[in-house]
Amino acid sequence: MIEKPFFDSDIAWCPGCGNFSILRTLDKTVEEAGIDRKQLVLVSGIGQAAKLPHYTQANVFNGLHGRAVPAAVGIKLANHELEVVITSGDGDMYGEGGNHLLHNIRRNVGVKAFVHNNMVYGLTKGQASPTSEIGFKTKLQVHGVMSLPFNPLAIAIAEQCSFVARSFAGDPKHLQEMMVAALQHKGGFALLDILQPCPTYNRVNSFKWYRDRVRKIGEEHDPYDRQQALDLAFRWGDEIPLGLIYKHDRPTFESQLEVFKKGALVAQYRQ
Amino acid sequence: MDLNIRIAGAAGQGVETTGDLLVETFAGQAVHCFSTQTYMSRIRGGLNWYDIRIADRELFSGRGKADLLVALNEDTLNWLRADVNDGGLVLFNGADNDGVVAIEFESVAKEVGGSAIMANTVAAGAVVALLGHDFTGLESGLRERFGRKGDEVVDANIACARKGAELVADHVGKLTGPESSDAPTAICSGNEAIGLAAATAGVKFVTSYPMTPSTGVITFLANVADRYGIVVEQAEDEIAAVNMICGATYAGVPAMTTTSGGGFALMVEGLALAGMLELPIYIFLGQRPGPATGLPTRTAQQDLLFAVHAGHGEFPRAVFAPGTPQQCYDLTRHALEIAHEYQTPVILMSDQFLADVRKNCRGLDTSYRPIDRHIVQEPPEDYLRYTVTESGVSPRAIPGSKALVVVDSDEHAEDGHITDHLEVRVRLQDKRMRKLQGLLSDVLPPDWYGPTEAEHVLIAWGSTYGPCREAVDLINASGGSAAMLHFSQVWPLNVDGIRRMLGGRKRITAVECNQTGQFASLLRMVGAVSECELLTRYDGMPFAAEEIARRIAP
Numbered sequence: 149m150i151e152k153p154f155f156d157s158d159i160a161w162c163p164g165c166g167n168f169s170i171l172r173t174l175d176k177t178v179e180e181a182g183i184d185r186k187q188l189v190l191v192s193g194i195g196q197a198a199k200l201p202h203y204t205q206a207n208v209f210n211g212l213h214g215r216a217v218p219a220a221v222g223i224k225l226a227n228h229e230l231e232v233v234i235t236s237g238d239g240d241m242y243g244e245g246g247n248h249l250l251h252n253i254r255r256n257v258g259v260k261a262f263v264h265n266n267m268v269y270g271l272t273k274g275q276a277s278p279t280s281e282i283g284f285k286t287k288l289q290v291h292g293v294m295s296l297p298f299n300p301l302a303i304a305i306a307e308q309c310s311f312v313a314r315s316f317a318g319d320p321k322h323l324q325e326m327m328v329a330a331l332q333h334k335g336g337f338a339l340l341d342i343l344q345p346c347p348t349y350n351r352v353n354s355f356k357w358y359r360d361r362v363r364k365i366g367e368e369h370d371p372y373d374r375q376q377a378l379d380l381a382f383r384w385g386d387e388i389p390l391g392l393i394y395k396h397d398r399p400t401f402e403s404q405l406e407v408f409k410k411g412a413l414v415a416q417y418r419q
Numbered sequence: 420m421d422l423n424i425r426i427a428g429a430a431g432q433g434v435e436t437t438g439d440l441l442v443e444t445f446a447g448q449a450v451h452c453f454s455t456q457t458y459m460s461r462i463r464g465g466l467n468w469y470d471i472r473i474a475d476r477e478l479f480s481g482r483g484k485a486d487l488l489v490a491l492n493e494d495t496l497n498w499l500r501a502d503v504n505d506g507g508l509v510l511f512n513g514a515d516n517d518g519v520v521a522i523e524f525e526s527v528a529k530e531v532g533g534s535a536i537m538a539n540t541v542a543a544g545a546v547v548a549l550l551g552h553d554f555t556g557l558e559s560g561l562r563e564r565f566g567r568k569g570d571e572v573v574d575a576n577i578a579c580a581r582k583g584a585e586l587v588a589d590h591v592g593k594l595t596g597p598e599s600s601d602a603p604t605a606i607c608s609g610n611e612a613i614g615l616a617a618a619t620a621g622v623k624f625v626t627s628y629p630m631t632p633s634t635g636v637i638t639f640l641a642n643v644a645d646r647y648g649i650v651v652e653q654a655e656d657e658i659a660a661v662n663m664i665c666g667a668t669y670a671g672v673p674a675m676t677t678t679s680g681g682g683f684a685l686m687v688e689g690l691a692l693a694g695m696l697e698l699p700i701y702i703f704l705g706q707r708p709g710p711a712t713g714l715p716t717r718t719a720q721q722d723l724l725f726a727v728h729a730g731h732g733e734f735p736r737a738v739f740a741p742g743t744p745q746q747c748y749d750l751t752r753h754a755l756e757i758a759h760e761y762q763t764p765v766i767l768m769s770d771q772f773l774a775d776v777r778k779n780c781r782g783l784d785t786s787y788r789p790i791d792r793h794i795v796q797e798p799p800e801d802y803l804r805y806t807v808t809e810s811g812v813s814p815r816a817i818p819g820s821k822a823l824v825v826v827d828s829d830e831h832a833e834d835g836h837i838t839d840h841l842e843v844r845v846r847l848q849d850k851r852m853r854k855l856q857g858l859l860s861d862v863l864p865p866d867w868y869g870p871t872e873a874e875h876v877l878i879a880w881g882s883t884y885g886p887c888r889e890a891v892d893l894i895n896a897s898g899g900s901a902a903m904l905h906f907s908q909v910w911p912l913n914v915d916g917i918r919r920m921l922g923g924r925k926r927i928t929a930v931e932c933n934q935t936g937q938f939a940s941l942l943r944m945v946g947a948v949s950e951c952e953l954l955t956r957y958d959g960m961p962f963a964a965e966e967i968a969r970r971i972a973p
Contacts (some may be wrong), residue, residue, distance in 0.1 A: 189818050191666070194828070202827070202836050207818035209669055210827040210837070212692050215662040218654070222666025222674070225650055226624055230670065230819055248662075251655035407648050410951070412657040413623045414817065416648050417789060 159197055166317035166344030166355075170264055171200055172233070173320045177327040178206075188231045190251040191220040193245060195271050197237035197264035197344075214244025217252050220259040228258065229403050231331065235253040242278040242298045249300075249339075253307040256336035257401045262327065263300065263339070264317075266346040267353050274349035284352065301381035304339045305374060305394045310375070311338035312394040316362050317345065318355045322390060329392055336400040343388070358388070365391030371398070420475045420597040423482045424546060427468035427499050428491025428512075430461050433539040437489070439468030440543045440560055445473050446606040448556040451601040453478035453885075456507050456775040456962065460631075460715040466498055473550075475597040478778070479743070479885030480964040487549060487594060489542055491524070508594055510545055510587070512538070520545075522586050529595040532575040532581045540576045544583030550596030551739045556585065607780040608912075609773040609882075612744040613703060614639030616751035618647040621789030622701070623672035626654045626663045631715050632771035633677040633705035647787060657682035661689030663698070668698040669826060671794060671817035673755055680709050680722045687729045690764055694734025696826045697805070697813070697851065699758035699765075701751075706770040708959045717959025718771035720881055724940065728912045733848070735761065735855040738910035739863075740768045742884020744776060746907055748783050750863075754963055756790050757861060761854045764817055768909070770932065772961035773882035798822035803833040807954040811853030855911060863865050867920065869895065869902025874925040877969070878951065880906040880938045882961065883930050889964030890930075894971065901971075909938065917947040927951040930967060 188206040192198035194213035201208040211219045269275040275288040278298040315326040330338040377394035459465035486507040490496035501900035511519040524538035642650040654660035660676040666672035708719035741747045758765040801823030825835030879887040894901040936953040
């Protein structure tokens with residue numbers, strides 16, 4: 149994290165928010181991986197997680213609610229030399245922007261989506277999110293959530309997403325490993341779902357609740373085994389698997405276009 | 420000499436193929452052409468027609484009635500026969516029928532060419548012969564069209580065309596087509612002109628969700644993408660499309676999307692995003708009648724006020740409305756230049772009528788001439804994306820250069836980062852809106868057509884250019900005193916300039932393909948006119964010149 153933020157307002161997150169750990173880990177990952185921040189674009193939509201790009205140093209595209217993915221894909225296709233990382237929340241990515249997630253997993257453009265999944269809406273003050281569990285009570289869902297939670301990992305695996313992983317904001321070491329793996333992944337779209345406690349609006353899924361449940365996937369897991377991966381993706385409750393859950397090798401969108409063989413589109417403009 | 424040929428049939432019968440072949444043949448012989456298409460929202464059946472008007476002078480409009488009706492089935496014959504001019508001919512695809520020239524195109528095609536698929540060629544041959552036209556044009560057209568399929572296919576088609584001609588030999592001389600003149604031999608549709616202008620101006624990224632009548636533009640671009648180095652991608656929805664081009668323009672390449680009213684409605688939040696982020700996106704809006712799904716394959720000018728006002732909040736924009744394929748080309752390039760000069764979204768409006776118009780065009784330049792993106796190549800280390808300037812235009816850097824480029828849909832400070840400071844908000848909002856002054860200084864003046872002292876001014880915008888222009892000629896030829904004032908840029912508006920042109924006229928009539936006179940409303944809103952009459956049409960069909968002249972009673 150930047151010692152002295154160069155923007156003119158305070159960080160908008162509550163004390164104890166899981167976002168702090170994600171921000172610190174992202175910064176550490178970028179530093180240790182030697183990524184040139186001038187070549188890094190952080191893309192977000194709207195929500196508490198989507199404010200992350202303002203709290204570090206990078207190129208920033210903080211766009212509309214739910215639309216981080218298409219903006220990121222547009223950036224990557226205009227200049228595929230850039231490292232394009234989406235950092236946004238569960239409402240943004242799995243709710244408002246669900247259609248874009250579905251279709252960009254298919255498209256397989258090499259952008260990395262880090263989803264801060266706290267199972268609740270923070271910025272709008274505590275309504276249910278697509279990943280909230282059945283029965284979760286809020287000021288709006290007064291009788292508790294009735295819809296089944298969205299399962300991002302299972303959906304991504306069903307669509308043969310090239311990289312699917314899950315980590316936990318309360319385990320920065322593991323989170324960094326997963327971020328590094330996602331950034332090193334050259335095979336296209338990467339989804340990293342990050343379990344993130346929200347101490348203000350989600351009193352159920354706290355740091356302790358997660359610590360008691362998360363289990364790192366053992367070395368025996370073959371991420372190319374789709375059935376095994378799906379099995380892990382459906383595990384939730386007493387045991388929540390963390391790690392690189394699924395990988396699938398197929399051509400990226402960029403690799404299939406002749407026009408990219410001559411370099412980035414933006415570089416070709418001058419010709 | 421002014422003839423209207425109408426080829427009509429059910430969807431799937433080759434109406435468009437025959438029409439295209441004939442337009443290309445006539446234009447290839449330096450005959451002035453103007454073709455329009457009328458079709459239903461279905462893939463098979465129904466009633467579609469393709470009008471080709473040919474004359475010995477430049478044409479700008481279609482005509483209501485036909486001089487030669489080519490009816491590809493019996494329903495078509497029954498529906499459209501009444502709209503044939505006295506002295507006109509009907510060429511019917513079928514058995515003998517009272518008063519028509521009857522040929523069974525499919526059987527002739529099978530017999531002569533070996534396949535019913537060449538029925539369209541038989542029809543084209545018959546039409547060319549009926550007009551007394553030289554056959555070499557059609558032959559070279561067929562060679563061009565089928566050359567890649569081999570000599571056998573070319574020869575079979577030529578034989579079919581000749582047989583068609585032979586079968587109408589008894590009727591040759593009843594109609595006379597115009598001679599070759601100085602007409603340009605190249606032809607272009609409104610949508611093709613837009614696509615070509617975008618490709619040559621350096622648009623590098625195009626993404627759209629298909630929607631009639633805009634789809635022709637992205638299809639054209641897909642087919643020239645390899646030549647010009649463009650990425651063309653079909654988006655999952657219009658929201659994705661507009662956000663993708665916001666991303667692409669942020670990263671430094673000119674980018675565009677194409678849509679119609681319903682899709683544009685979905686893009687509106689993204690349009691405001693481009694206003695806030697100061698991104699030079701280009702949106703092509705091909706109009707059709709609404710509300711909602713409306714009449715998907717018909718024409719309208721109903722989205723003007725929507726386009727001018729679309730987006731929450733206030734931000735500058737420019738909206739263009741070309742009237743001819745040539746203007747589609749010129750204004751697409753111009754709109755992209757304006758977008759980049761002022762770092763703000765532009766919208767170019769057309770409609771089904773203009774999208775499908777094919778007309779002789781004087782050599783649209785196909786060479787790659789990328790526009791100036793107004794990008795700072797070497798920004799300083801302390802670069803701020805939204806530096807407040809007098810013009811409102813801030814130096815624009817792109818990511819990947821020596822500075823970090825930060826943009827935010829929230830209100831932001833000069834550095835691009837989110838802010839809640841109300842003074843900063845006003846400073847940045849004022850900065851953005853100051854760009855309107857520059858946009859105003861670059862506004863295209865409206866075109867005047869007709870005598871300067873005309874008493875009656877027809878106000879047109881966008882695709883009504885042609886019908887209004889020809890209506891002016893008709894009115895003046897019959898002793899009236901009319902002129903047209905055509906706006907190819909509909910926002911912003913130069914109020915003083917418009918007042919000067921309209922002052923002291925006896926009558927002012929806004930001619931619009933909508934119900935409420937949207938451009939007239941806009942002119943009243945900005946104070947450019949006080950009162951004006953309306954001549955509207957909103958049944959989904961374009962105006963014809965004769966209709967305007969008739970409906971404007973002296």
